[in-house]
Amino acid sequence: MSAATRTARSRPTRVGPSRVLAHAVLIAAAVYTLFPLVWLFTAVTKTTGDLYTTGMFEWNGFRLFDNLGALFSESNGIYLHWYLNSVLYAGFGALIGAFLSVCAGYAFEKYSFAGKERLFGVVLLGVLIPTSALALPLYLLASATGVVNTFWAVLIPSICNPFGVYLARIFARGYIPDEVLEAARVDGAGELTTFFGISWRLMLPGFATIFLFQFIGIWNNFFLPLVMLSNQDLFPVSLGLYNWNSQVALEPQFYTLVMVGAFVAIVPLIIVFILTQRFWRAGLTAGSLK
Template sequence: MTATVSTRPRTAADQGAAAGEPGQVRRGQPATKIIVTGILVVVALYFLVPVYWVVVAASKTTDDLFGTNGFWFGDTFALFDNLAAVLTYGGGVFVRWLGNSVLYAGVGGLIATYLAAAGGYALAKYRFRGNNLVFGLVLGGVLVPGTATALPLFLLFSQLGLANTYWSVLIPSLVSPFGFFLCRIYADSSVDSSLMEAARIDGAGELRIFHTIGLRIMTPALVTVFLFQIVGIWNNYFLPLVMLSDQELYPITLGLNNWNSQTDRLPEFYELTTGGVLLSVIPLAIAMIVLQRFWRGGLTEGAVKA
């Protein structure tokens, strides 16, 4: 039997059929890209439009704020005058609030990140009785909203004499169940047990192994936890509202709400509030810009274990 070999040139249709008709997939890709791009544009506008409105509102006088288009600048560009008024009002109380927020978010974020790293590393790399039970209890803490624990914490700190102090806001900020969960997952996937064994053979103690090997490998996850923690503490409102009565201890969120509550009696507080909101966004924007490359890495690295 003689086999017949066709010499007809292969067409694009033949090539598509031989390859499982990828042409059909390619025809569907442009539509998918358009839909995904459209969704991303909508999401970007959802986050950027409020920021744009804050910039525009902070540049207006009180009359222009209510007498002109909300999404365009007014007749008088008063941005720098408003910002100067914010920084000098009440003897510079806004600067005090800003410093308090930096203290709460900075110190609380650093310590919470370290504790989350230590706890997550321990549960991931050491096996002991009750390991999974402890992890489950901490994971359950992620499901408990902060507002549900604010009042019990206030009663506890009142009995300890710590209410209306820096400690009443700082101490609850030192615990991050989400950070603990993330560090545990990341350490389990990225910290190789063979490195720990090699360090033990070289005579290193467990704390030294954690600080010299564990923390360095977990750096992307730690930066991720730190970023989430400082944003959460910076935007926290209910806990300081319950704990604090002294305006000198207010974070920036509580201080701005205090100004906003006075706008009905004193309209000039509109200019102070909008200018203060703009200034309060700047530190978070700087933190996001500086840490975004670590943030992206922290969400993806260690997700797949070879």
């Protein structure tokens, strides 16, 4: 967003002790950040026994593929089942949620109608309600209506994304000049034709940003599936790993299963995350605007 200001700046080229110190601190921060991940990546290549007896960079043979085999065959391949569930919850939830957020955010920004700002205030209120405080009431409501312990009990509350509407409104302000809409109106195009024909395409980067934020949000959610689901076949990865982890005290081989499961769960996320940096920055910049 600030590409123009970034290129225009000049940097002092002096190399002083303070500059060396600053870089040392930055490298230390990066080491702190990466160390747990590097450790996880080494741990998944070892047997459970070697985990106790070998140092971080000591190997008695490379066991990653044996461990992966054990992960996917445990309890008739339930891990893959959990993984697909996570993909479905996060994928569908974020796809529908981001689409509806863009529609609503666009309408809030570009149309004028009675009570608009008051309605938007209600949406903002939704942003500030802690999701974990909502989970118990959602559970009671789901129990009363009989949807508890179903796919929908997790999916439907996940779709609703008031923060997405807030972001979409800011993106609509930044990406779509009012002149474009005026020109379309003069040409006689209806509002919805303009939205789906012209504006939607201009909103695509915003859609991608909201989709990514929501996808990670749903994938990371633990409290909602925990209260809603008791059927293991409906668990997302997080809940499944939590269940396995509860057994490590009795059966230490679960240490390895949990770590390999965690490894398989985060590697694709990290890769996608790095590839989509620019959308994250766009979202963070817009999200912290006042």
